[in-house]
Amino acid sequence: MFETLDLSLKLDKQTYRAELERLDRELPTLQRLVYERGVPVLVVFEGWYASGRGDAMARLVHRVDPRGTRVHVTHASREDELLWPWLRRFWKRIPARGEISIFDRSWYYLLWNLRADGELDAARWERHLAEVDDFERQLVDDGVVLFKFWMHISKKEQKRRLKDWADDETQRWRVSDEDWKRHKHYDTRLRVAEEMIERTHTHRAPWTLVEAEDARHRRIRVLRSFADELRRALIARGVAPDELEPLPEEPPPGVVLPPVSEQDTLPQPLDLPADSLLARVDRTLRLEPDEYRERLRAAQKRLRALEFECYSRRQALVAVFEGWDAAGKGGAIKRLTAKLDPRGYQVIPIAAPEGPEKTHHYLWRFWTRLPKDGHWGIFDRSWYGRVLVERIEGFCTEDEWRRAYQEINEFERVITSHGAVIVKFWLDISPEEQLRRFRRREQSPIRRHKITEEDWRNRARWPQYYAAVSDMLRQTSTAHAPWTIVEAEDKRWARVKVCEHVVRALEARLGAPVAR
Amino acid sequence: MFETLDLSLKLDKQTYRAELERLDRELPTLQRLVYERGVPVLVVFEGWYASGRGDAMARLVHRVDPRGTRVHVTHASREDELLWPWLRRFWKRIPARGEISIFDRSWYYLLWNLRADGELDAARWERHLAEVDDFERQLVDDGVVLFKFWMHISKKEQKRRLKDWADDETQRWRVSDEDWKRHKHYDTRLRVAEEMIERTHTHRAPWTLVEAEDARHRRIRVLRSFADELRRALIARGVAPDELEPLPEEPPPGVVLPPVSEQDTLPQPLDLPADSLLARVDRTLRLEPDEYRERLRAAQKRLRALEFECYSRRQALVAVFEGWDAAGKGGAIKRLTAKLDPRGYQVIPIAAPEGPEKTHHYLWRFWTRLPKDGHWGIFDRSWYGRVLVERIEGFCTEDEWRRAYQEINEFERVITSHGAVIVKFWLDISPEEQLRRFRRREQSPIRRHKITEEDWRNRARWPQYYAAVSDMLRQTSTAHAPWTIVEAEDKRWARVKVCEHVVRALEARLGAPVAR
Structure with missing residues (x-):
């Protein structure tokens, strides 16, 4: 042949x-x-x-x-x-x-x-x-x-x-x-x-x-x-063949698509406690396209070199992405991995537990998915669900989520003691920016399926999540596994910050790698 | 201390x-x-x-x-x-x-x-x-x-x-x-x-x-x-402490427990096709207690020696147990394993698939549970569910279960080609004996929980299962993995037959082991 x-x-x-x-x-x-x-x-x-x-x-x-x-x-x-x-x-x-x-x-x-x-x-x-x-x-x-x-x-x-x-x-x-x-x-x-x-x-x-x-x-x-x-x-x-036609980014001129939710039930302005780390997030940070492209390209090149360095030196990386809905977790992960060798990393999406995940300790599904030495495990949502969605939705008892801060710190300490590097990102946007993004998604034929009633319901619980996130950041930012709050109002800023932070964290461990 | x-x-x-x-x-x-x-x-x-x-x-x-x-x-x-x-x-x-x-x-x-x-x-x-x-x-x-x-x-x-x-x-x-x-x-x-x-x-x-x-x-x-x-x-x-009291085998004298099902909807006598292997099962085979004890003890001793022989020579065994409800699969497995070292075997109970088992090929959950060389995997129900319960209950399409005979033969051939021994038992009882056992279970406080409405529903489909079992035995009894029909009307006969058959199958592969 x-x-x-x-x-x-x-x-x-x-x-x-x-x-x-x-x-x-x-x-x-x-x-x-x-x-x-x-x-x-x-x-x-x-x-x-x-x-x-x-x-x-x-x-x-x-x-x-x-x-x-x-x-x-x-x-x-x-x-x-x-x-x-x-x-x-x-x-x-x-x-x-x-x-x-x-x-x-x-x-x-x-x-x-x-x-x-x-x-x-x-x-x-x-x-x-x-x-x-x-x-x-x-x-x-x-x-x-x-x-x-x-x-x-x-x-x-x-x-x-x-x-x-x-x-x-x-x-x-x-x-x-x-x-x-x-x-x-x-x-x-x-x-x-x-x-x-x-x-x-x-x-x-x-x-x-x-x-x-x-x-x-x-x-x-x-x-x-x-x-x-x-x-x-x-x-x-x-x-059907017409279902296979790629959907456009925007609807045809003059057409307005029906919103998934007619009304935003989140009261405005929100009165949120000022004693949270979240209250100090600078929403004005942005990058211009030129600088963005340049810094992103440079960071991605170094990430690729670091990935290989990790592989040959058996250094593991655990990266955790948490953030508000529509804060841009997926986009940031995409940029982080864009130039990587797919053999060296894995993106692990975390949804609600099912099957045996439900009948075991909540950390079980994370323990079993930790990356092997030399590899990167990138968690798109994570064990922090315990103190976020499970706390807010009542999927676990108050005693359980209160206990979880310590359990999570212990879990991460075992990982870092073993030698892995942990980076944890909270992608932060304002409720106003989230609203803009939700409405924009509703109007985009290709991205409309990404927004559901549930996203709107979660949005309505912003104050509860705000409290939960504030507690989480305070209770689980440790010397061995600190949180990085990513100002995500501007996507370009957020993506570059994520990539550059991973570079810094790995270089701090490995030293600057030779370009390969 | x-x-x-x-x-x-x-x-x-x-x-x-x-x-x-x-x-x-x-x-x-x-x-x-x-x-x-x-x-x-x-x-x-x-x-x-x-x-x-x-x-x-x-x-x-x-x-x-x-x-x-x-x-x-x-x-x-x-x-x-x-x-x-x-x-x-x-x-x-x-x-x-x-x-x-x-x-x-x-x-x-x-x-x-x-x-x-x-x-x-x-x-x-x-x-x-x-x-x-x-x-x-x-x-x-x-x-x-x-x-x-x-x-x-x-x-x-x-x-x-x-x-x-x-x-x-x-x-x-x-x-x-x-x-x-x-x-x-x-x-x-x-x-x-x-x-x-x-x-x-x-x-x-x-x-x-x-x-x-x-x-x-x-x-x-x-x-x-x-x-x-x-x-x-x-x-x-x-x-509650009284729930912890061991239940008696029999109810107190004079007490009759309410049956799980009032009526047996299986028509009698059943007119079943005579051209099935099942039609030729000898229902009269029995063992007296003395002979039973003696032969069972001898077989169990040899099984223990063979288990060690398998371990040291890296010989795997796959044992499949299928049979009518209440035919005595659990009891036979218990006798088979009674004297074994628990480190050398595993009993794998198969229930309806759930979680990821449902979203993969039906053979996936069996492939992933095959015993390692040197070990025994004892399947309490198995991949034959595809051509039994899934066929009868419509959990798969006709095309799927018809195809399954070949797929199963191929699956078992890969296992035996690799070197494992496969034994497959069909435990057979008459519908009359099943009825007796169901009624006896209903009257036993300690075993009552083992019988449910579903058992009675399955029983009502005896003719359909009879056809499915007959097809299964004909289509999947291969030279490399033949079926053994176990006459189970008498539990003692059945248990000894199972144990002695495993002994024979392993000795045919390994030669008779030295007692250890």
């Missing part, structure tokens, strides 16, 4: 840009429908070393909402994993309905290596190929939309890339002896890959081979296939 | 027997209330090597219903676990409400070893002790009933036991050089243990020190503490 690929394919910058813009309009609608219709999506990235697999994957990850997406990295079998049927580690990670699971290498990587290295005899090779076929068919029959991308480059191109890295002091770490050895066996590995791909290129679970030498071509090929195939899959599941 | 222990304490056989009988009457009621009131229970077993810790634990495990119980074994830290805050592995395993989690060694074992081996300096030792204190307080504040048992023996007694084992060919594997080394440092380890215990003997989470030299004393001390403390905890949670 590889002979059908034209590795000289290139995409010019202009077409590339235009296509990316189109995709950026299409993907949010597709993902919203994936979520609403409960469609599980599984994406496999495979291919040659140095083929730009990580880059292509990152382009996709950064374009989908991290709240419904998980990235799974497959390393060669660890001892412990060998104690179960080999597919178990992948079954464990299949997507739930409405979720996108992205595999940086997969079951194919294991098979390819074992077979190419002569560690898999013909019978086991055949059997495992059949098991893969069964596995994928079972998923697809259950409604999973399955993507399998193979990034292809020639032996010559691989050599060039390995050499470029080896010659560059900041990239040298990427090339091991093992990589060179595998490069030498490119032709053997090619034959094995080809057999593997041909044998598993089924009607229900076809491969998409990607000419991966030109970066722009590679990226667009992946993103475009993803969008087109997802669209087909959604239509096949009963979504 | 250890000086308060009188290691010469002994319990005579008669008192021991009487006390065990009392406990066997008390514990089922206590556990039912734990379940009904949603009380989480956590039991820690710690103590000297060769102190009979495993034996005391097994006596407890075998007296509680495995459906609400999990056993967790703590080994010294594995590499991977070091990448998270150390308490995470225990937090992950805290009991849900209504569950009993039993820890064969725990956080204390890790601390004790590290400190005694000089790998924990004073500051880290202090910090970890404080973290343990926080951890336990948080659990207890959340409603967990926490037991901490320390099994104590003297240096002399430990030496005697190690020597006895070392001198016995079948027990020699139990004693390593490491064990002798630790024995030599008994006094140092004693001092560390004493400090650890005194520092963590808190009002909310007290230790129970057990004189462990006399086996009968040790066992009763553990079981009696467990029952008494649980009773106190339940009363503190609002259970």
Whole structure:
């Protein structure tokens, strides 16, 4: 099959840009429908070393909402994993309905290596190929939309890339002896890959081979296939084609959309206690677009370097985002992660507990989701729900939330004692700004689904939340895990403050990293 | 604290027997209330090597219903676990409400070893002790009933036991050089243990020190503490003392309890198709009590030896129990596991899926619960629910259950290809026998809670289930994972058949083991 690929394919910058813009309009609608219709999506990235697999994957990850997406990295079998049927580690990670699971290498990587290295005899090779076929068919029959991308480059191109890295002091770490050895066996590995791909290129679970030498071509090929195939899959599941049309930011001129809530029941002006940290927030802080772009870009570049530094020095980071509804948590997280390698961090969205989360101690679901050393865990809402929403809504007793301040401080102390860095952000806006944002969302066809009656109900409880937030900041800002209040009236200010703060916190621990 | 222990304490056989009988009457009621009131229970077993810790634990495990119980074994830290805050592995395993989690060694074992081996300096030792204190307080504040048992023996007694084992060919594997080394440092380890215990003997989470030299004393001390403390905890949670009275097997003479269902709506006689495997089940097979006891005892002894053989040769066993309501699955599983080491097997009760189980492929929750090599996974109901209850109740589409036969065969083939042995039991009774058992349960104060309207509703669908079971047996009895139909009209016959079949299946794989 590889002979059908034209590795000289290139995409010019202009077409590339235009296509990316189109995709950026299409993907949010597709993902919203994936979520609403409960469609599980599984994406496999495979291919040659140095083929730009990580880059292509990152382009996709950064374009989908991290709240419904998980990235799974497959390393060669660890001892412990060998104690179960080999597919178990992948079954464990299949997507739930409405979720996108992205595999940086997969079951194919294991098979390819074992077979190419002569560690898999013909019978086991055949059997495992059949098991893969069964596995994928079972998923697809259950409604999973399955993507399998193979990034292809020639032996010559691989050599060039390995050499470029080896010659560059900041990239040298990427090339091991093992990589060179595998490069030498490119032709053997090619034959094995080809057999593997041909044998598993089924009607229900076809491969998409990607000419991966030109970066722009590679990226667009992946993103475009993803969008087109997802669209087909959604239509096949009963979504009407006009639902798939990307919604505009603004309604047509002259049209006013009906508000979700007719009336704002929050009294104005609000009389809020002045003895809160929140009373001292400076609402005037802003950044002009030029300065914003420049500082954001600089911070993102350093974040990427720090992410790698964390990985190689096994430093974990726990980042907590809390804030008023519409304060911009999602946007800040998006900027924080925009340039990161998706393999190094995970965004963990926290909603109301369900299933076993409800029958365990409230900290259980956070303990089990802490990032491993070397990784970043970014919590979009967190254990602070105990002293915010659970307190206000009466989901726990007064004794329980009062006790929680101490429990949370202890929890965070165990984490920091272990060596992780914790940063905690409270994104603060005024009630007036929240009202403006709610009303703006109501008028935006594409963002309207983000605002519900519940948001309005929460808003009406501003004074209660204000008291709860004030208590929280006072009771849980500790030396080992202090709160950072982010003035979020201006989104640009808030995003830059978040990114720069993470940089500072990590540099304080690690020292300034070398740019890589 | 250890000086308060009188290691010469002994319990005579008669008192021991009487006390065990009392406990066997008390514990089922206590556990039912734990379940009904949603009380989480956590039991820690710690103590000297060769102190009979495993034996005391097994006596407890075998007296509680495995459906609400999990056993967790703590080994010294594995590499991977070091990448998270150390308490995470225990937090992950805290009991849900209504569950009993039993820890064969725990956080204390890790601390004790590290400190005694000089790998924990004073500051880290202090910090970890404080973290343990926080951890336990948080659990207890959340409603967990926490037991901490320390099994104590003297240096002399430990030496005697190690020597006895070392001198016995079948027990020699139990004693390593490491064990002798630790024995030599008994006094140092004693001092560390004493400090650890005194520092963590808190009002909310007290230790129970057990004189462990006399086996009968040790066992009763553990079981009696467990029952008494649980009773106190339940009363503190609002259970009325008379609810704690063990219910009798039979109602008082002359009393007839009201039936759960007045009428049996299953028509009689039932006209069932004769071309089913079920039509050929011999309902007359029975065992007399004497033969039953003898064969059961022999099988259980071999099962225990095979369990160890499996562990040392990393052989996994998957056992599936399906059958009519009241056919005796629970009783058969109880006999199968009665003499086993609780560390080597797990009973996995399968109920209706909930939470994330509902949003994933139906096989997901089974893939993730497969036993590790060397262990036994005993499924009390299983993936066959797809083609039984889900088919009959319409919880899945016809296409889905028809497809499931193939999917299940493929699933089981991956398991057996990996090397596990699968045994699958269908426990079969006649509708007349089921009716007798239902009516008997209704009349038994202690077992009445086991029968509900739903059981009667399922019974009314006997013909549909009969068809589904017949299809299941035909479609999924494969060479690698055949079904065994167990004639269960007579419970004694059924239990012996199950135990002896597991023995045969494992011996066919492993050869007959040496008794140990």
